[in-house]
Structures are given as structure tokens and as C-alpha cells.
Amino acid sequence: MTRKIGSRYTAHQILGRGSAGTVWLGEGPEGPVAIKLLREDLASDQELVGRFVQERTALLSLDHARVVGVHDLVVDGNDLALVMDLVRGTDLRTRLDRERRMAPEAAVAIVADVADGLAAAHAAGIVHRDVKPENVLLDMQGPLGPGGAHPALLTDFGVAKLIDSPRRTRATKIIGTPDYLAPEIIEGLPPRAAVDIYALATVLYELLAGFTPFGGGHPGAVLRRHVTETVVPLPGIPEELWQLLVQCLAKAPASRLRASELAARLRELLPLVAGMPPLDVDEPDTEPSQAEEAYEDSAPEPREPSPRRGAVPLVPGSAPADSNRDTHTSMRVPGPDELAGGARGTARAPRAAGAARPGSAKHRASARRRRITLGVAGVVLAAAAGVGVYAASSSDAPPSAPDTSSPVSP
Numbered sequence: 001m002t003r004k005i006g007s008r009y010t011a012h013q014i015l016g017r018g019s020a021g022t023v024w025l026g027e028g029p030e031g032p033v034a035i036k037l038l039r040e041d042l043a044s045d046q047e048l049v050g051r052f053v054q055e056r057t058a059l060l061s062l063d064h065a066r067v068v069g070v071h072d073l074v075v076d077g078n079d080l081a082l083v084m085d086l087v088r089g090t091d092l093r094t095r096l097d098r099e100r101r102m103a104p105e106a107a108v109a110i111v112a113d114v115a116d117g118l119a120a121a122h123a124a125g126i127v128h129r130d131v132k133p134e135n136v137l138l139d140m141q142g143p144l145g146p147g148g149a150h151p152a153l154l155t156d157f158g159v160a161k162l163i164d165s166p167r168r169t170r171a172t173k174i175i176g177t178p179d180y181l182a183p184e185i186i187e188g189l190p191p192r193a194a195v196d197i198y199a200l201a202t203v204l205y206e207l208l209a210g211f212t213p214f215g216g217g218h219p220g221a222v223l224r225r226h227v228t229e230t231v232v233p234l235p236g237i238p239e240e241l242w243q244l245l246v247q248c249l250a251k252a253p254a255s256r257l258r259a260s261e262l263a264a265r266l267r268e269l270l271p272l273v274a275g276m277p278p279l280d281v282d283e284p285d286t287e288p289s290q291a292e293e294a295y296e297d298s299a300p301e302p303r304e305p306s307p308r309r310g311a312v313p314l315v316p317g318s319a320p321a322d323s324n325r326d327t328h329t330s331m332r333v334p335g336p337d338e339l340a341g342g343a344r345g346t347a348r349a350p351r352a353a354g355a356a357r358p359g360s361a362k363h364r365a366s367a368r369r370r371r372i373t374l375g376v377a378g379v380v381l382a383a384a385a386g387v388g389v390y391a392a393s394s395s396d397a398p399p400s401a402p403d404t405s406s407p408v409s410p
């Protein structure tokens with residue numbers, strides 16, 4: 001199956017699907033490329049096409065070894081496509097799903113690569129806004145680095161910004177992926193470079209632990225934890241690495257490191273973690289608080305099994321059927337009462353492998369978990385039916401505090 005994309009490109013074979021469209025293996029005048037063909041409903045949105053063209057220069061100018069380069073933007077009839085470097089390998093989510101958690105040396109090396117890519121982007125005034133393992137590609141043809149890690153490249157730059165437009169956004173809605181959302185976004189501030197650092201630190205925690213620091217349960221509960229809870233230490237993690245994580249997961253954006261500093265500090269830590277086996281931690285149980293249960297009870301009735309993880313659609317209208325992933329669902333921003341429910345603390349406390357579970361009624365917890373996951377599925381279906389479309393508003397957001405991090409895109 002081949003199809004022409006504009007006058008210069010041919011798409012040969014589907015590499016994968018995401019919430020915004022389909023990625024194809026293709027061919028252009030300069031050789032093989034990856035072509036991200038946006039969904040038809042997005043491609044027919046004149047406002048989005050306009051922004052696409054507007055952002056062209058910024059997207060095309062980002063040229064760095066740790067960023068998947070965008071070569072061309074094609075607007076042709078019903079086709080709207082980004083032509084990118086072809087990365088022969090896999091994405092970090094696939095690798096993490098396979099390994100469950102990674103040895104610290106490989107995790108640190110991969111995250112240092114991504115931090116390098118972010119540093120270049122931030123210096124150019126571009127904030128990624130959707131840093132997560134799905135958007136990190138591992139180049140299997142590149143040389144093996146520390147811990148046997150392949151070079152890592154960050155992809156999907158600018159896509160969140162393209163999709164997030166005033167008409168599509170409302171004050172109470174959020175765009176992003178809940179597990180990786182910085183607290184200031186949840187509080188309605190415009191996304192600055194520091195949101196990418198928070199998301200990347202979350203990715204590092206996830207590579208080490210096998211789960212994200214504030215994930216689990218209903219997406220609304222995840223948002224609340226980002227704002228109100230502190231990260232729980234990982235058993236066996238070297239102190240210096242832990243301090244770095246804590247600093248980059250700080251609630252205050254100004255307290256986080258810049259991307260270039262993060263990359264440098266991580267590389268300094270490589271000798272310390274060299275040869276360390278993966279951390280020996282068990283995935284913790286999630287005990288929902290009363291506020292979470294109330295939130296979960298307000299979710300629509302489920303009609304289908306739930307996705308594995310809760311998240312918000314990067315693209316309004318996206319549904320599980322759009323993707324071979326389960327990273328996108330929808331939600332509303334939790335209200336003040338729900339956010340206040342964090343006083344009790346529900347962040348998942350990692351347990352050393354084999355350690356006794358915290359003294360809770362196990363069957364009650366698992367029944368609750370079942371209800372939470374079903375609730376998420378209901379929300380996903382509601383989104384698919386057009387009941388809820390959620391995107392972050394920067395237009396109605398309160399003025400931001402002075403940003404001490406790298407510049408942001410205009």
C-alpha cells in the first residue's frame with residue numbers, strides 16, 4: 001500500500017499510530033523519511049492549517065542530534081503531514097513495557113540525551129509540552145552508550161502547540177498527559193520550559209521505578225497529586241540521583257534545573273550508577289482518598305474495559321481507536337475541593353521488593369481500583385462521543401510568574 005504525500009513524498013508502510021494521526025515509512029527526494037499524516041478532521045481545520053504554516057519556520061529550524069528533525073510540512077488537499085527524520089528503532093514506551101524498569105545507568109544516559117535535545121529546543125524558544133516515553137525514540141542503529149543504551153531522540157516537537165489553539169481550548173480544560181503534567185499547568189499557568197523538565201524528571205523516575213511518581217487511579221486524582229503531594233523516595237536509589245530528581249520535580253518551576261544543567265548533572269552521575277542493576281521495587285497499591293472516590297463516582301458509567309493508563313487527549317476528539325496506544329483519554333481539571341483532598345496523601349509509596357504491604361484491606365483497594373479504571377474508560381468513551389473535549393487554556397490563564405528558565409515560544 002503506497003500513497004503520494006504532496007508532490008515530493010511517497011508513503012509506503014504504516015509505522016504506528018498516535019492520537020494526532022498515523023506515522024508512515026516514506027521516501028522523499030533525499031531518501032527514506034518518516035511521515036506523520038495528521039487525522040483528516042485535523043487536516044480539514046483551517047485554523048490548525050494556518051498555525052501549521054505559521055509554525056513552519058520554528059519547527060524546521062530545530063536541528064539537533066537529539067531531536068527528531070522535521071524536514072518539511074506538507075499541506076496538500078486533505079493531507080496535512082510532517083516529514084521527519086526516520087529513526088530506525090523503537091520508542092521508549094515500547095522498551096519500558098518490555099523491561100518494566102531499566103538499570104539506572106541506561107536510564108540516566110537516555111534521559112541525559114533527551115535533556116540535551118530539550119536544551120537546544122528551549123534555547124530556540126520552543127517548549128515541547130508533551131515529554132513522555134512515547135515521544136522518545138531509540139536509534140537502534142546508533143552506537144551503544146553507557147549501560148548499553150542506544151542514542152535517544154525527542155520527537156513530536158511543536159505538535160502540542162499546533163493542536164492547542166484558542167478555539168479548541170477553554171479555561172477549565174487541560175492538554176497533555178496527566179502523569180507528566182507539571183503542577184503549574186494544572187494551576188492554569190502558561191507552559192514554560194520548566195514544564196518539560198518536570199515531565200522529563202517524571203520519565204526518569206518511571207524508567208527507574210517502573211511507574212510514575214504521581215500516576216495511578218483516576219486522572220483527576222493524578223492531577224491533584226501533582227499539585228499537592230511530594231514525591232516518595234525510591235528504595236536503593238543513590239542519594240545524588242534522588243536529589244536531582246527531587247529538584248526537577250519541584251512544584252515551583254523556578255526551582256527546577258535548566259535542561260543543559262540537567263544533562264550535565266546526569267552525565268556526572270554516570271560513573272556512580274555504572275553497572276547498577278535495576279532498582280528492586282514493587283509497584284505499590286493505590287489507595288484512593290475520599291476526594292478521589294467522589295471524583296471517580298462522578299465519572300460516566302463505563303461501557304468498555306479501561307486503558308492501562310489515564311491521560312488527556314493531545315488532540316481533541318482522539319479516542320483509543322485512533323491509536324494503537326492507550327495513552328490518551330480525557331478529563332476535567334479537578335476543582336479546589338478535589339485538589340484539597342491531597343492533604344491525606346495518596347502518592348504511591350514504592351515498596352522494597354518483598355516488603356509487607358501497608359496495612360490496608362487489600363480486597364477493598366482492588367475493588368476500588370477496578371472502579372477507578374472503569375471510570376477512566378467511561379470518560380474516554382464520553383470524549384469519543386464528543387461529550388468532552390479537553391484542552392488547556394493559556395488564553396484565560398492568569399499572568400505567569402517571571403520565568404527564570406529558558407525562553408518560550410511566542
Ligand SMILES: Nc1ncnc2c1ncn2[C@@H]1O[C@H](COP(=O)(O)OP(=O)(O)OP(=O)(O)O)[C@@H](O)[C@H]1O
Pocket residue numbers: 015016017018019020021022023034036068084085086087088089090091134135137155156314323325327328
Ligand atoms: N520519526 C520516526 N521514525 C520512526 N518511527 C516513528 C517516528 N515517529 C514516530 N514513529 C513511530 O510511530 C508510532 C506513532 O507515533 P506518534 O508520534 O504518532 O504517536 P505516539 O507519540 O506514540 O502517541 P501520541 O502522539 O498519541 O502521544 C510510534 O510507535 C513511533 O515509534
